Amino acid sequence: MLKILNGGIEAIVEDWPGRLGYLGKGMAPAAAMDNVALEFANLLVGNPPGEAGIEIAGGYFEAEIGADTVLSITGTDMKPTLNNQPVPVWESFEVKKGDVLKFSHFSEFGFRSYIGVAGGIDVPLYLGSKSTCIFGSYGGFKGRKLQAEDVLPFGKPYQDLKNLPGRKLKKEVIPEYSRVWNLRAIPGPNTCPDYVTEEGMDFLFSHSFKIQHSSNRSAYRIDEVKGNFFAREDGGVGGSHPSNIVDHAYAMRGCLNVCGNTPIILIADGPTLGGYINVLSIINADLWKVGQGTPSRDFIKFTMSTQEEALQARIEQKALFTEKSLA
Structure with a gap:
């Protein structure tokens, strides 16, 4: 078990691919x-692919190990220590009962770290997943962020x-x-010429957008679009702003939703439908990059992709998660 001493900025239990099949009921996949x-x-x-681990956003997580086991830490290098001694990232290591694991903060590159534990985190499945949806307060550990005195x-x-360390x-x-x-992203479903101008789409695929400070697991907000972005003067029956549309489903995870003049990447815990246009969808194989984008510091740039390229990238990514990737 793991006893939480300090939950840090945001630490939660997550698996992959999360809670699939419930978008129609308004439930995000999380993960x-x-x-x-x-x-x-x-x-x-x-562990097999998809097992639950701990996602640490920002840093300052601290926990006491409650049993002898093997851990791994991946993602941004938050300078983790075990009993105040540095431990490696992207490598497994042995821990003993009573050891204390500490993290500093996100590094020069990346924003989230992950803890893998042999056997995974044993929390109940909720609708087929161990993932926490913090914006819905369900799944994971009591549907919330981890805090001091929690025991996982x-x-x-x-x-x-004995075969796992190192x-x-x-x-x-x-x-x-x-x-x-x-x-990499595929245009649509609400794009030119009906909703966005050609100049507007060209802007999306040529501009570097800064990630805004208000970004989170529900939505990654980026720089506003220009005035000539929209192909309409208003949203017609959808509303007064040209970004408005009659409510429809959102292509979760990874669609670029435009609310007013603000583009928003709807991600893990994002809404599943609403009244704003969605101008492109990030390919599945690149969703991880959104999670490592640091608010108020990093930038996002979109590159055009085809469906065929997206499928091939997903196949190639999945092939990485096998023993062949070990040194």
């Missing part, structure tokens, strides 16, 4: 903001613990982090 980091954390400790049980290890990823498979995150 890890950076599925790549979580899946590698699971691989390092011998570990699951039964999937492999013999597992490392090959250098070439470790994701490259940046200050400018290139996101």
Whole structure:
């Protein structure tokens, strides 16, 4: 088990791909903001893909280990320590009962870290997933962020613990982090010529957008669009602003919703429908980059993708989460 001493800025239990099949009932999929980091954390400790770990946003997480086991830490390097001694990132390591694990804050590149534990985090499944939806207060550990005195049980290890310490990823498979995150995206469903001008779409695929301070697991807000972005003077029966539309479903996760003049990436805990246009969708294989984008610091740049390219990228990404990626 793991006893939380300090929940930090935001620490939650998440799995992957989350709570699928409930968008029609208004329930977001939740799940890890950076599925790549979580899946590698699971691989390092011998878990199957998708097992639940701990997502740490921002930093300052601290916990006491309640049993001898094996952990891994992936994602941004928050300078983790075990009993005040540095521990590696992107590598598994042994821990003993009574050890104290501490994190500093996000590094020069990236925003979220992940803890994988042999056997995963043993919280109840809710509608088929262990993921926390903090904007709906369900799933994970009591439907909320972790806080001091919480105790998280570990699951039964999937492999013999003695074979797990020291597992490392090959250098070439470790994701490259940046200050400018290139996101491949497919235009639509609400695009030119009916909703957005050609100049407006060109702007989306040529401009670097700064991530705003108000971004979170529900929505990543970026720089406003220009005045010639919209192809309409108003939203007609949808409303007075040209971003308005009669309510319809949102292409969650990863659609770019435009609310007024503000583009918003709807992500893990985002709304599933509403009355604003959605001008593009980020491909599944690049969703992890959104989770590592640091609010008020990093930038996002969209690159055009086809459906065929998106499918191939997803196949190639999934192939990484196997023993072949270990050094």
